[in-house]
Amino acid sequence: MVRTEDIHKTFGDTEVLKGISLTFEKGKTNLIIGRSGAGKTVLLKILVGLIAPTSGTVWYDDINFTQLDKKSLREIRMNIGMLFQGSALFDSMTVEENIRFPMDMFKKMTPGEKLKRVNYCLEVVGLEGINDKYPSEISGGMQKRVGIARAIVLDPEYLFCDEPNSGLDPKTSLVIDELLLNITRLNNTTTIINTHDMNSVMGIGENIALLHQGRVAWQGHNNEIIHSDNELLQSFIFASPFLKELKKKAYGV
Amino acid sequence: MLWRLPYHFGRYLMMLWQAFSVPENYRMYWKETVRQMYDIGIGSLVIVALISIFIGAVSGLQFIYQLDGQLIPMYYIGYIVRDLAIIELSPTFTNLVLAGKVGSNMTSEIGGMRQKEHIDAMEIMGLNTAAYLVLPRTVAALVVIPMLVAVSAILAILGGYAATVLPGELSHTDYVRGLLTFYNPYNVRMMFIKSYVFAFIMTTVSCYQGYYVKSGSVNLGKASTQAVVYSNILILLADYLLVVLLTSD
Structure with a gap:
């Protein structure tokens, strides 16, 4: 589990995050959503320690992540x-x-063991047999899947994804979403995904946090979205007139 | 710009402090060091050789012109070309050229990695990125550049020979006599000291510019230019200080 306590982040005079307190659960796909500039990427970078918060704490289970020295x-x-x-x-x-x-x-493994693990990870992401290709020789979707394979190679407890579906067609996006869900289930990881892809939100969002202007505007499961009366959430998820119409026809709301 | 100097200097020192720490995996660092040695050494050999030959050739011809009709014996040409190459031209010119070729390449490579989030990816893996990116390059430069400088000095002397003896401006005996006259091994030591200092400046300044590059291709281009300009200025400044230091009684 990863937890944030009253995270604030200021760049110059601009306060990007204004007191974010969230819990990201183990074994679930936790999604951070929000419009561009809402502070999603900043929050994700704070969660992994690439940016230090101005104030507040990040907890990895019972470890205070923000207080760790470089070695830890x-x-x-x-x-x-x-x-x-x-x-x-x-x-x-x-x-x-x-x-x-x-x-x-980082690992003391024989070349054979490493190759076995690489092949296993490639199998998990459905890309067997492309070991000798260079990144420039494979498609964007395949690159994302290789990125996932690299991310899970050490069998991590925490998996972070920054816009995993950006630049991908809807079908490939679904493959990536399914993959992330499977990995989360298979390894019982705490998966935190930063996205503004509505298919991901509706498809794999088990614990969703909507950020708006640096604050948490809504938090819940994807099956709560349709009937939520949160205006920010509704205007964000069903932004296009087409989706609004579709929702009205399907659910009468 | 000058008021930002202490900030950059402090950040540069912090990067070095991080960079010169115990590697996570010696084998991987060694692999990267060998790759860098190849890039710096073999990749720069032709340009260094060409420049050195011409430096020696031009120095020889210039001094024949200068000394023509003077009372100074002509065999001094060999002596002047030798000492010019060893003490000044080879270490300084080689490093100035390498700052343009190798230094800007290092900045672009590391800067590109920063912009494409490769460095962030390595950080997330738990790697000391300053060490992994700066240390192998610096070690490789400190091993290879003095060798290049030594080759450069030899080729400059040969270039001087080719330009003065082969066309018949000076006799073979005079040139060789000049080369053997007033030889002081301390000058070779001075050449190597300069090489090490210049190589360190060139590599670390270039790595610094790449490591802290901001996003955008304009900034990457600017960082590469700055790496060359700052390396050159610092190399010339260090050259002056070293000469004062190493030649004072």
Whole structure:
């Protein structure tokens, strides 16, 4: 479980986060949603320690993450996997080398064991046999899946995803969503996904937090969305007239 | 810009403090160091060789022109070319050229990794990114650049020979006599000291510019330019200070 307590973040004169207190549950897909500029990415970066909060605390189970020294921070990060918006695969390495990199760096394993683990992770993301390809030789969707394979290679307890579906077609997005849900179930990870993809919200959102102007505007499960009377949530999820009409016809609300 | 100097200097020192720490995995760091040695050494050999030959050739011809009709013996040409190459031209020119070629490349590579979130990805994995990105490059430069400088000095002397002896401006005996005259091994030591200092400045300044680059291609281009400009200024400044330091009695 990951928990935030009254997180504030200020850049210059602009307060981006204004007291975020949230709980991200273990074994569930936790989604952070919100309009562009709502502070989602900043919050995610604070959660993984890439940005320090101006005030407030981040807890990883019973560990105060914001108070950790560099050494302890690095140790806890071995338990964190992250999928970046642009996949962040190393261009000069093959798919296999990319996925193997964390093991090469931190694990004392034989080359055979590493290869077995790489192949297992590629199998999980449905990309067997592309070990020798370079990131530039595979599609954006495949790059995301390789990014996921690299993120789970050390079997992390916490999985973070920054806009996993950005730039992908709806069908590939569904594949990625399903994959993240399966990994969460399979490994019982605390998965935190930062997204503004409505298909993801409605499809895999088990614990959703809507950020608006640096504050939590709504929190709940995706099956609570349709009947919620939260105007910000409704205007965000059903932003287009088409979706509004569809919702009215299907649910009469 | 000057008022930002203490801020950059402090951040540069902090980066170095982080960079020079115990590697997480020696084998991976060594692999990266070897890759960098190859890039810096083999990748720069041709340009360094070409520049060195021409430096030596031009120095030789210039001094023949300068000393023509003077009372100074002509064999001094070999002596002047040798000492110019060893003491000043090879270490300084080689590093100025490498700042443009290798330094800007380091800035672009590291800066690109910063912009494409590769560095963040490594941080999340628990890696000391300053160490992994800066240490192998610095070690590689400290090993390879003095070798390049030594090669450069030899080629400059040969260039001087080719430009003065082969066209018949100076006899082979005079040039070689000049090379053997007033030889002081301390000058070679000075050449290597300069090489190490310049290589360290060039590498760490370039890595610093890339490591802290802001987003956007304009900023990446600016960082690469700054890496070359600042490296060159600092190399020349260090050159002056080293000469004062190493030649004072």
